[in-house]
Amino acid sequence: MFGWIGQVLRVDLTKGKISVEKLDSGLAEKFLGARGLASKILYDEVPPQTDALSPKNKLLLFTGALTGTGAISASRYNAVTKSPLTGTIAASNSGGYWGPELKFAGFDGIIVEGASEAPVYLWVEDGHAEIRSAAHLWGKSTHETEDILRGETDPDAKVLSIGPAGEKLVRIACIVNDKNRAAGRSGVGAVMGSKKLKAIVVRGTGGIKVAEMKAFRDTVLDILKNKVKPNATTGVGLPAYGTALLVNVINAHGIFPTFNFRTGIFERANDISGEKLAETFLVRKKACFSCPISCGRATVIPSGKYKSSGEGPEYEAAWALGADCGIYDLAAVTRANHLCNELGLDPISLGSTLACAIELYEKGYLSREQAGMELKWGDGEMLVKATELTARREGLGDLLAEGSYRMASELGHPELSMSTKAQEYPAYDPRGAQGIGLNYATSNRGGCHVRGYMISPEILGSPQKLDPLTTKDKAAWTKTFQDLTAAVDSAGICLFTTFAIGAPELADMLKYATGIDYTVERVLEVGERVWNLERLFNLAAGILADKDTLAPRLLNEPMPEGPAKGLVVKLGEMLPEYYKLRGWSDEGVPLEATLERLGLA
Amino acid sequence: MEKILMINPEKCTACRRCELVCSAKHTGEFNPARSRVSVAAFLDENFYMPLVCQQCDQPVCMEICPAGAISRDEKTGAVAIEEAKCVGCRMCMLSCPFGAISYIPEEKKLVKCDLCDGEPECALFCPWNAIEYVEADQAAVAKKRQVANRLKDALKEVRV
Known part of the structure; x- marks a missing residue:
C-alpha cells in the first residue's frame, strides 16, 4: 500500500497474545486512518454499552494515511476508545514523534484489548512486539517512565505512557508521548490504566512509500512556501507566541471564560498570555515531527518554588489553569501545566473542574471539611497542590478526579459544571x-x-x-x-x-500519497x-x-x-x-x- | 564560488523534515533511518542540531579509504563515494569525526550527503533556515555576525 503501511498490531492483554493483521484496504480508503479508521474498528468490535473501564473496552492507537510522510504537519496519531468521562466515543489526538515512529516500525495502528493482571508495557520494534513487565514503572511520572524505557530498549525509541493519573483511573487522565505531547481529552489515559498498560515503546527503521513521489513532493513544497510560511497565523503568530497568542485576542472579544464562566473578560489576561510567556519562561519554540509551524513552547522556570522545566502552557491550558480559576500567576500556571504532562492529566478538564469546585465552595455546596483545604479564586499554590492531589486521587483530588459533572452532581449542583456530555468546555464562552x-x-x-x-x-x-x-x-x-x-x-x-490550507490541499496530498483519487x-x-x-x-x-x-x-x-x-x-x-x-x-x-x-x- | 551547507542550531525546531526529504530523495521512501542528515535533539536540554557531512577540505574518509573510492565532486565540492570502487570495509564510517557516513546492511552500501548535486533538498525544505546552502565566504561572515551578536547580548547582561 502507499501512504498506509498495511499492517495492524493486535494485543490481547488478558491472554498475553500478540498478532499481526493486514489492514483492510477498503476500510482504509473509506475512513483514511487515525480517528476515522479506529472509530470504525471500535464501532464494529466494542458494543457501545460497554463499561469504559472494563476489559471489554478496547484502546486503539492509530496513525493516518499521511502520518510520517513528508506531508505538512503529519505527526498525528489518535487514541480511540469509549470514554470513561463522557460515555461517548473518544478520539484524542497527539503529535510529537510517536505516531510516525509506529509507521516506521511497520504498523498503521495498535488495537489493545482485554486487561493485564499486573502492570505491563509493550515494546514494538520493526515488525515485532512483546509484552514486558512494568512493575518497576507503576507510580512513576511519564518523564521518568520515558527515560527508564529508552534505557531498557533503544536510545532512539519513542515512548507513549500514562502517569499516576491514568493508573488511578482519573477520569480526566491523558496519554502522554514524547514527554510533553498529549492525547489530552476524554480520559483516554484512564482506559489505558484500567488495562494496566503503562507504556508503549516504539522503534522503527523502515520507510513509508507514497504513490507519486514527485507530485507529492512538489505539492508539499508549494504548501510550505506559498501557504503555511506566508500565513500570518501559521507562519508568524503561532511560531512566535504559540497558541497562547489567543489570550489577549479572545479576551478583547469578551469571550475569555473567567471565574467558571461567570464572565468573559479577565482583567489580568495579559499576565497569562503568549506574549508574557515569551518574555518570561519561553526558552525556544519546538515543533512536532515534520511541522513547519512549531507552536510548541519549551519553557523553564529557572528558580523559586515553582522551579521546573517542560513544555507549555498552550492557550487552553493557560486559560483553564489561569483565568477560569481567576489565577494570573504565570509561574504557578506553567508549573501546573508541567505537572499535567508529568502526571498525565488533561489541563483543560482539570482547570475547569477546579473552577467548578471553587464556585461550589464559595456557594457553600462544598464544605471546608469535604475539600480538605481552602478554595479561593486566584490562588496559584492551591492550583499546584490540587493538580498533584488529583493525579493521585488524594483528598480533594479524589473529587476532582471525577471531572466537574460527576463532582457537581454528587454535591447536588450539576448546573455548575461547565460541560456538555460531561466533558468540560475549552476557552471560549x-x-x-x-x-x-x-x-x-x-x-x-x-x-x-x-x-x-x-x-x-x-x-x-x-x-x-x-x-x-x-x-x-x-x-x-x-x-x-x-x-x-x-x-x-x-x-x-x-x-x-x-x-493556511483547506480541503483542496488535503485532497491533493492524500491523492499523491495513496494513489487513490481523493x-x-x-x-x-x-x-x-x-x-x-x-x-x-x-x-x-x-x-x-x-x-x-x-x-x-x-x-x-x-x-x-x-x-x-x-x-x-x-x-x-x-x-x-x-x-x-x-x-x-x-x-x-x-x-x-x-x-x-x-x-x- | 563553492557553496556549503551551513548549520544554524539555534534555528532548528527538531521537526526533522530534513530527514524526511533527504531519505525521500535518496531512497524513494520517507525513512529517517536512511537519511544522510540527522537531527540530534537533546529534548530535555532544549538543544537541537542537524548533523550532516561537512565536506571537509582534507577529508579523513578520503585519506583512509583503501580502495580510492572517495573523491571530490568538482562541480559541487561534495566528497563523494564511488559505489563501483567501494569495497565496503567501512573505514570511512569509523574514521569520520562527525559520524556523517552510514552503512546500509541490506544493500551493503555506504552512504553520505552528496549535496543533492548542488540543490540540497534539506536546505530547500527547512522551514526555519536551520540548514542553509550558501556561498562559503558568506557563511563565515554570517557565523561571525551570530557570534558577535551572542557576545553583545552576554556583555549586556554582565553590565546590568
Whole structure:
C-alpha cells in the first residue's frame, strides 16, 4: 500500500497474545486512518454499552494515511476508545514523534484489548512486539517512565505512557508521548490504566512509500512556501507566541471564560498570555515531527518554588489553569501545566473542574471539611497542590478526579459544571460566539473546540469573517467545519494547518500519497462519514439528542459585560437546522438515506 | 564560488523534515533511518542540531579509504563515494569525526550527503533556515555576525 503501511498490531492483554493483521484496504480508503479508521474498528468490535473501564473496552492507537510522510504537519496519531468521562466515543489526538515512529516500525495502528493482571508495557520494534513487565514503572511520572524505557530498549525509541493519573483511573487522565505531547481529552489515559498498560515503546527503521513521489513532493513544497510560511497565523503568530497568542485576542472579544464562566473578560489576561510567556519562561519554540509551524513552547522556570522545566502552557491550558480559576500567576500556571504532562492529566478538564469546585465552595455546596483545604479564586499554590492531589486521587483530588459533572452532581449542583456530555468546555464562552456553542452542543466527544473550530470564522476571520453574535448560517458552517476536521484528524495531519490550507490541499496530498483519487468532495464525505459513525456509536451508547445541549448558565444567564453583554446562546435557533443539514431526524438520529449515502447502512 | 551547507542550531525546531526529504530523495521512501542528515535533539536540554557531512577540505574518509573510492565532486565540492570502487570495509564510517557516513546492511552500501548535486533538498525544505546552502565566504561572515551578536547580548547582561 502507499501512504498506509498495511499492517495492524493486535494485543490481547488478558491472554498475553500478540498478532499481526493486514489492514483492510477498503476500510482504509473509506475512513483514511487515525480517528476515522479506529472509530470504525471500535464501532464494529466494542458494543457501545460497554463499561469504559472494563476489559471489554478496547484502546486503539492509530496513525493516518499521511502520518510520517513528508506531508505538512503529519505527526498525528489518535487514541480511540469509549470514554470513561463522557460515555461517548473518544478520539484524542497527539503529535510529537510517536505516531510516525509506529509507521516506521511497520504498523498503521495498535488495537489493545482485554486487561493485564499486573502492570505491563509493550515494546514494538520493526515488525515485532512483546509484552514486558512494568512493575518497576507503576507510580512513576511519564518523564521518568520515558527515560527508564529508552534505557531498557533503544536510545532512539519513542515512548507513549500514562502517569499516576491514568493508573488511578482519573477520569480526566491523558496519554502522554514524547514527554510533553498529549492525547489530552476524554480520559483516554484512564482506559489505558484500567488495562494496566503503562507504556508503549516504539522503534522503527523502515520507510513509508507514497504513490507519486514527485507530485507529492512538489505539492508539499508549494504548501510550505506559498501557504503555511506566508500565513500570518501559521507562519508568524503561532511560531512566535504559540497558541497562547489567543489570550489577549479572545479576551478583547469578551469571550475569555473567567471565574467558571461567570464572565468573559479577565482583567489580568495579559499576565497569562503568549506574549508574557515569551518574555518570561519561553526558552525556544519546538515543533512536532515534520511541522513547519512549531507552536510548541519549551519553557523553564529557572528558580523559586515553582522551579521546573517542560513544555507549555498552550492557550487552553493557560486559560483553564489561569483565568477560569481567576489565577494570573504565570509561574504557578506553567508549573501546573508541567505537572499535567508529568502526571498525565488533561489541563483543560482539570482547570475547569477546579473552577467548578471553587464556585461550589464559595456557594457553600462544598464544605471546608469535604475539600480538605481552602478554595479561593486566584490562588496559584492551591492550583499546584490540587493538580498533584488529583493525579493521585488524594483528598480533594479524589473529587476532582471525577471531572466537574460527576463532582457537581454528587454535591447536588450539576448546573455548575461547565460541560456538555460531561466533558468540560475549552476557552471560549459561546455566548459571544454562537457557532462554537452549536459545536460544543453537538460535538461527538462532548465539550470541545477541536471538533469544529468555529472560532476561526467567528473571531479570527478565517476563511471569512462571520458575525460571532448572531446565529445566521452557523449550522451550515459548523457542519462543514466538523466534517473537514474529521477528515484532517483521520488523515493524520494537524488541525492547525487549516489556518493556511483547506480541503483542496488535503485532497491533493492524500491523492499523491495513496494513489487513490481523493477530491474535495470525497475528503469532506470521509469527514461526514466519520461524524455520522461517531454519532451512531453515541446513540447506541444511550446518549441521545437531549444531551445535545449546553450548561444552563450559557443558555439562561446573559453575559454580564463586554461585546457580548446581555447575550445567551440561542441554541434553539441553530440545532433544528443543524439536524436537518446533517440529514438527521428531529430526534437527531441519522436518516436511513443519509447512512446509505455515506456507506454506513 | 563553492557553496556549503551551513548549520544554524539555534534555528532548528527538531521537526526533522530534513530527514524526511533527504531519505525521500535518496531512497524513494520517507525513512529517517536512511537519511544522510540527522537531527540530534537533546529534548530535555532544549538543544537541537542537524548533523550532516561537512565536506571537509582534507577529508579523513578520503585519506583512509583503501580502495580510492572517495573523491571530490568538482562541480559541487561534495566528497563523494564511488559505489563501483567501494569495497565496503567501512573505514570511512569509523574514521569520520562527525559520524556523517552510514552503512546500509541490506544493500551493503555506504552512504553520505552528496549535496543533492548542488540543490540540497534539506536546505530547500527547512522551514526555519536551520540548514542553509550558501556561498562559503558568506557563511563565515554570517557565523561571525551570530557570534558577535551572542557576545553583545552576554556583555549586556554582565553590565546590568
